Amino acid sequence: MGPLDKYILADDALTATPTGFDLRFKSHWYRSLPLSCMDVRATVNGVAIDPATTTISVNGNTYLLAEMPELADEWLFILDAATLHITQPTPLPPNIAYTVSLSLDLHIPYILVGAKGKPLLASSTVSKTLTCRNVGPGR
Amino acid sequence: MIVQDSSIKLCTSLFSFAYEWNSGQYSLDGMLAEAKRISLGNGLEIIGFQSLKGFPTLSPEAIRAVQKLIDKYGFERACLDANVDIAVRRHRYLTPDETVEYILPQLRVAKQLGFPVLRVQLMAGPAVMRKLAPFAEKANVKLGMELHTPYGVEHPAVLVLRELYAEMDTPYLGFIPDFGTSMRAIPDALLGSFRAVGVTDALIELTKEIWHKDLPMPAKFGELQERAAALGATPPQIGRLNMAFSMNGRQRPDQWAKIVPQTVHLHGKFYGFDDDGNEPSIDYAAILKVFYEGGYQGYVASEYEGSAFTDAYSGFDMVAKHQALCQRILTELNIAHAVSIS
Numbered sequence: 001m002g003p004l005d006k007y008i009l010a011d012d013a014l015t016a017t018p019t020g021f022d023l024r025f026k027s028h029w030y031r032s033l034p035l036s037c038m039d040v041r042a043t044v045n046g047v048a049i050d051p052a053t054t055t056i057s058v059n060g061n062t063y064l065l066a067e068m069p070e071l072a073d074e075w076l077f078i079l080d081a082a083t084l085h086i087t088q089p090t091p092l093p094p095n096i097a098y099t100v101s102l103s104l105d106l107h108i109p110y111i112l113v114g115a116k117g118k119p120l121l122a123s124s125t126v127s128k129t130l131t132c133r134n135v136g137p138g139r
Numbered sequence: 140m141i142v143q144d145s146s147i148k149l150c151t152s153l154f155s156f157a158y159e160w161n162s163g164q165y166s167l168d169g170m171l172a173e174a175k176r177i178s179l180g181n182g183l184e185i186i187g188f189q190s191l192k193g194f195p196t197l198s199p200e201a202i203r204a205v206q207k208l209i210d211k212y213g214f215e216r217a218c219l220d221a222n223v224d225i226a227v228r229r230h231r232y233l234t235p236d237e238t239v240e241y242i243l244p245q246l247r248v249a250k251q252l253g254f255p256v257l258r259v260q261l262m263a264g265p266a267v268m269r270k271l272a273p274f275a276e277k278a279n280v281k282l283g284m285e286l287h288t289p290y291g292v293e294h295p296a297v298l299v300l301r302e303l304y305a306e307m308d309t310p311y312l313g314f315i316p317d318f319g320t321s322m323r324a325i326p327d328a329l330l331g332s333f334r335a336v337g338v339t340d341a342l343i344e345l346t347k348e349i350w351h352k353d354l355p356m357p358a359k360f361g362e363l364q365e366r367a368a369a370l371g372a373t374p375p376q377i378g379r380l381n382m383a384f385s386m387n388g389r390q391r392p393d394q395w396a397k398i399v400p401q402t403v404h405l406h407g408k409f410y411g412f413d414d415d416g417n418e419p420s421i422d423y424a425a426i427l428k429v430f431y432e433g434g435y436q437g438y439v440a441s442e443y444e445g446s447a448f449t450d451a452y453s454g455f456d457m458v459a460k461h462q463a464l465c466q467r468i469l470t471e472l473n474i475a476h477a478v479s480i481s
Contacts, residue, residue, distance in 0.1 A: 002332070003450035007161050030157035031188040031222070036229050069229035077192045079163055109224035110260050113385070119226040 001124040004028040009102055010081070014044075014092075014130040017085070021092035021132065023049075024081040025102050028124045032078045035063070035071035037119070039105040042084065044098050049086050057083045094132045101127040146436040147427065147469055149180020149462050150217045152406070153190055155443035156454040160189065167191075168208055175212040177455045179462040182438040183214035184404075185254075187245055188222055195221075195244035202251045209252070217438040218283065218315070218404045219254040221245035223262040235266040242271060250278040256404045258283050258315055261290050265303045268312060275311040283315035283403040288388030289356060291320050292397045304401055313403030316395055316430075318421050319444070320388035325350055326410035326420040329383060332448040338376050342367055346380045350387065359384050392425040399433030409461050410445045411452070416464050424468050431472045439465055 005028050013024045023042055027033060035058065042049045051065045058076050062085070076082050092098075103125040111120040151174045159165060165173070167190055174183070187194040191205065209216060221242055225233045233241060242259065249257040257280050263271070268282065275282045290297050304312050330343055345366055349359050360381055367377050395402075409418045417423070427439070441461040443454050 002447050003158055004161050004446070006450075007163070026161070028161075030154065030161070031186055032192075032194070033188075034227060036227060072227050072229075075193075078161060078189060079192070107226065107229070109226040110222050110262055112226065112262065 001028060001122060004030065005124045005126050008104060008124060008126045009100060009128045009130065011130065012133060013081075013128075014098060014100060015133045016091040016094040016135045018091060018135060020086045020088040020090075023084045023086065023100065023102070025084070025104065026081050027076055027078060027106065028104060029106055029108070029122060030078065032075050033106060033109070035068045035074045035076065035082075037107045037109050038068060038076070039107075040065070040068075040082075040084070040102065042100065042102045044086075044092070044100055046099070049084065053087045055085045057085065091135055092132050094134045097129050097131050099127060100130045101125065146434075147405075147431060147465075148182055148215075148438050149178070149465055150182025150184055150215075150438035150440040151178045151180070151458055151462075152184035152186075152218075152440040152442045154184070154186055154220075155441055155446075155458050157189070158446035158450055159454050167205070168211075171208055171212045171214070173455055174458070175214070177459040179459075179466055180438075181213065181215045182217035182440065183209060184218040184220065184258075184438075184440045184442075186220040186222075187248060191248075195248045197248060197251075202248070205252055216252065216254045217440060218256040218258055219245070219249040219252060220258040221249075221260075223260040225262045235264070235270070238263055238267045239270045242267070243274060246271070246274060246278055246280055246282075249280045254280065256281045256283045256313075256315075258285050258404070260285050260287075261296055264296070265299050268300065268303060269307070272307055272309055272312055276309060281311050281313050281403045283313050285315045285317055285406065286320055286398075287317045287406075288320040288322075288386065288390075291388060291390035292394050293390075301398065301401075313401045314398050315404045315406055316398070316402060317406040317408050317442075318423070318426055319386065319406075319408035321390040321392045321395065321422075321426060322387045322420050323422050324420040325383045325387050326445070326448075328410045328445040328448040329386070333376075333379060333383075336376065336379060338372070338380065339370070341370055342372050342376070342380065345370065346383050350383055350389070356384060387420070392422060392429055395426065395429045396433055399430055399435050402430065402433075402435050402437065404437055405430065405435070405439040406442045407439045407461065407465060408442045408444055409457070410443075410448075411457075412460050412464070416460060416467070418461075418464065423464055424471075427465065427468050428472060431469070431476075441465075
């Protein structure tokens with residue numbers, strides 16, 4: 001979408017955990033928004049993460065991805081990262097490079113556009129080669 | 140010749156440093172230190188949801204810490220920006236009463252931090268503003284409705300507010316004109332971002348041609364859709380080109396004269412400069428003259444928006460250039476004024 005996209009995925013965003021892996025991301029807007037204004041999707045080496053089993057942590061609180069539209073009071077400060085926890089049978093092998101793609105749709109709550117006055121959709125997709133760091137603490 | 144100080148003062152909006160802020164390289168202290176270093180004026184504008192974690196729920200300690208930082212660098216508090224997030228819930232809009240409740244904590248922070256003006260946005264309609272007015276008066280904080288394009292002074296939504304303001308006749312209800320509402324060209328930074336996604340020069344010329352036409356917005360979108368498709372533009376490209384119309388207003392600068400008495404702050408939007416230090420897409424001399432001659436006394440905040448389209452420039456350098464431009468124009472206005480009364 002624009003220059004702020006470069007901050008969405010940091011070089012150390014991918015970490016193996018005992019139950020799979022974590023993926024951290026930041027928002028590409030200029031100000032904080034609550035989780036209710038976001039949709040997130042990601043792939044690792046082309047395999048999509050499963051929204052049914054993935055959870056998201058911000059401010060020390062953890063939710064199912066499916067809960068995000070209801071979380072109008074859980075804010076992601078613009079300088080903070082949210083963490084996706086992806087569950088799989090074994091930890092993601094660390095110290096290997098993966099192609100990670102993350103799409104973040106922001107529904108801007110104060111800019112309404114079009115005949116129906118829908119929130120502006122500010123969508124960004126970034127792809128990056130990330131080396132998976134060693135096993136973190138998990139959830 | 141002795142020239143009196145202009146009644147319009149310079150101000151830095153931290154919005155201008157979005158690219159630097161999001162990098163995570165600055166604390167609020169570091170950001171204010173750098174802003175102070177490059178600022179010609181003492182005014183400061185902060186966007187609550189950008190700069191203050193937890194906003195608008197801030198502890199007394201957090202409030203004191205921000206106060207201390209603002210004072211440390213000797214900034215004058217010009218404006219705190221609220222956001223009117225009526226679509227913060229995914230499946231329905233906030234009601235007017237809920238919108239009032241959403242804004243009140245932000246108004247409280249403005250009071251606690253000592254900001255004289257709270258920026259609000261057009262999603263707060265007349266019903267909301269009517270209810271907020273007594274709270275603003277009690278807090279001694281003026282509510283400044285941002286007039287961002289497409290909300291020019293004659294826009295129906297603005298006309299309704301002007302009627303309300305006339306009826307309530309209180310200094311606590313005002314406007315914040317945004318210079319992006321009255322532009323003379325599409326910024327090069329935006330055009331460059333079009334080229335980056337493969338838009339051809341022919342399409343850019345077409346977009347410019349339609350932008351300059353005196354047509355209602357939907358008619359412009361329609362004409363662009365038809366003619367750009369004929370030139371081979373893809374739907375995503377056309378969607379992007381629509382931004383040229385939606386982000387860059389064409390209101391005549393002299394139209395601002397109608398609301399100068401209700402103006403409580405100014406957003407000096409800008410995108411870039413030519414070799415002479417002028418903003419090619421916004422006629423600063425013409426716009427500032429309208430507010431100067433209308434008797435506006437307050438700040439013009441430097442609001443750099445180019446970082447939405449390019450990372451080729453430092454926000455700090457751009458604000459320094461913007462304030463030099465504004466100061467040059469204000470000095471010229473002061474000299475002209477001094478000559479006219481001598």
